[in-house]
Amino acid sequence: MGNNRVLEIVVGLFVALGIAALFMLAMKVSNLGGLGTDEAYELQARFDNIGGLKVMSPVSVGGVKIGRVTAIDFDQQSYEAVVRMDIGSNFNRLPTDTSASIFTAGLLGEQYVSLEPGGEEDYLQSGDKLMLTQSALVMEQLIGQFLFDKAEGSGE
DSSP states (O other): OHHHHHHHHHHHHHHHHHHHHHHHHHHHHTTOSOOSSSOEEEEEEEESOOTTOOTTOEEEETTEEEEEEEEEEEETTTTEEEEEEEEETTOOOOBTTOEEEEEESTTTOOEEEEEEOOSOSSBOOTTOEEOEEEOOOOHHHHHHHHHHHHHHHHTO
């Protein structure tokens, strides 16, 4: 009787460790882990249209992930989306004329913010705003524009 109890406890611990390992794997695959550093500085950018950008979406420079989107708000005065991003403190040499664009990873992938460094000699500080932004391309708008151009061209 006592031997069965020990066996049940060992099996229970093994199952609990398996569930914990699956959870850690899921966190790693979904990129919900941190930036790799505890320290970060915040930047802000305004976009006319953010498409499907979400909180926790990556922020990258040249394809290298340097941060994450931390908040998305709507400015009711300018009717723009305000995107706040945490950038790893080890990436603290972004020029003040850095531009931000929203791209899609692959054909149907997630959207992310891509930063393109400028040529200024001064660097962005925590709380700074990126002035040069390019909104997300929305596939429905592109298709609608294409169809409108075709219909307009065939009427001549």
